[in-house]
Amino acid sequence: MDRQQAWEIVCEFVQADSLRKHMLSVEFAMRAYAEYYGEDSEGWGLVGLLHDFDWEIHPTLEQHPMAGAPILRERGLSEEDILTILSHGPLAADERVTLRDKTLFAVDELTGLITAAALVRPSKDVRDVEVSSIRKKWKDKAFARGVSREDVEVGANSLGVDLWEFHVPLVLKAMQAHAVDLGLDGSLTQ
Numbered sequence: 483m484d485r486q487q488a489w490e491i492v493c494e495f496v497q498a499d500s501l502r503k504h505m506l507s508v509e510f511a512m513r514a515y516a517e518y519y520g521e522d523s524e525g526w527g528l529v530g531l532l533h534d535f536d537w538e539i540h541p542t543l544e545q546h547p548m549a550g551a552p553i554l555r556e557r558g559l560s561e562e563d564i565l566t567i568l569s570h571g572p573l574a575a576d577e578r579v580t581l582r583d584k585t586l587f588a589v590d591e592l593t594g595l596i597t598a599a600a601l602v603r604p605s606k607d608v609r610d611v612e613v614s615s616i617r618k619k620w621k622d623k624a625f626a627r628g629v630s631r632e633d634v635e636v637g638a639n640s641l642g643v644d645l646w647e648f649h650v651p652l653v654l655k656a657m658q659a660h661a662v663d664l665g666l667d668g669s670l671t672q
Contacts, residue, residue, distance in 0.1 A: 491553075495535045495539060496537070496538055497538060498538065501534060503665055504534065505532070507593035507594075507657055508530040508586070508589055509527045510660045511592070512529065512530030521582070526582055526585070529563050532567060535553075536553065547567050567586070570590055587636075588638055588640065589637070589653055591631075591633045592629075593657065594628070595620070595629045595631075596608065596611065596654055597666065598629070600666045601670075603615075606668055607666060608667075613646065616654065617646060
């Protein structure tokens with residue numbers, strides 16, 4: 483499966499623009515990590531793009547992401563890619579075996595926190611967000627309360643990277659590089 487085919491699946495199953503943008507954020511973060519590790523950025527990006535494609539039709543942790551696996555198999559996604567997608571669920575900790583599995587889990591929730599931090603800025607531009615502002619928001623449990631900070635910490639620890647010195651900056655830079663694609667370029671204020 484190539485990226486265009488993956489994007490067609492996203493467009494078929496995901497109606498909410500915010501969920502599509504989240505999936506793009508995870509794709510960009512996965513690509514950044516793949517480049518850092520010297521891995522296949524296309525393959526890593528693909529699982530990031532597809533990881534939540536079934537959320538609107540199966541929005542419970544008991545169903546997602548397992549319910550989407552048969553659809554992805556029918557569409558030709560490799561079993562290795564499907565296993566990575568399955569491993570990102572919070573109930574699948576024992577299934578996060580590969581570096582790619584761990585990375586998908588590590589970046590998923592963090593992209594949501596970064597998006598929220600951008601959207602509360604007057605500019606609504608992720609390029610105006612700094613690690614220090616994310617750290618400040620991190621401490622405010624009422625801010626982006628749907629984001630599991632524990633998952634972000636567990637993910638960074640499983641990768642063996644420092645949360646504030648490496649993980650947050652890398653994901654933030656990946657999102658900033660694609661601010662226009664994510665709609666986090668200040669265009670929301672116009």
